[in-house]
Amino acid sequence: MPVLILFCLKKFYRTAIKKYPLDIIQITLDGQKERHNHLRSLKKSLKPTFDIIVSNIKNIVRELTTTKIHIRVNIDKTNLDDFFIVKKFIETEVGSSNIIVYPGIIRLENDSKTNLVEPSFSRWETAELLFNLFSNGDLNGSIYPTLHKAKTCCAMCVNSFIIGPYGEIYKCWNDVSDETKIVGYINDPKIKNPQIFYRYHTACAWYNDKECRDCFFLPICNGKCAWYGERNLFHGGKYNLCQCMQKAPDLLNNCLEAYYNKITKS
């Protein structure tokens, strides 16, 4: 593409995004600099991307003062420290109250996509990790259940969609670029794949899940992930899908103790 057209396009997008700033931008890093660059270099030139992304974060902070930036640091059991290292780095290098750095817990499945495998954290290990991060103040959030109006995510909300680069529509982030999971196109009113569409927001809904319906923690708990639910219901999956920290083995007592300490200190 000629340089002049590229320059004009860049200017057009800069002006448009400044005029209509996004509320939130999520940016993912695959760990601290060395690990990120090892996993995410440019496809053709193999050039590293960590420094470019950090520079772009600084640009966003400077130019889009009302936009929140959520920086997700991907972690599994082999690089938990990367979350703390990147968080400190961003706080020192960028230091904006518009930024939240949080751990993105990577889920890795076996070949048949029926269960999680190492080195990803299991559901209960994730619950314990989050409990520690929240109770140590490493992550803003509450170990005490909070009621959300919306249950779970885009896949389960009838009017939420993910738009792909060709105008194709998905219901779940996990499905992006999988042609068999496209549910429609932005220029076509028809649902293209009603089976997956209805499986996500009806078959996998909490009100069709006996375990959830009978559970003490509903409606405070936000329900289960529909993508993994679909694997369990229709493909022989064996994923543990409970989302509630208080339901993890031994964590209820820890949560109650933390709560007791909090109210007796205040």
Ligand code: SF4
């Ligand atoms: S704790 Fe588990 S079973 Fe209970 S409502 Fe939440 S996801 Fe469903």
Ligand code: SF4
């Ligand atoms: S269905 Fe699960 S994986 Fe997909 S967007 Fe919702 S929470 Fe994420």
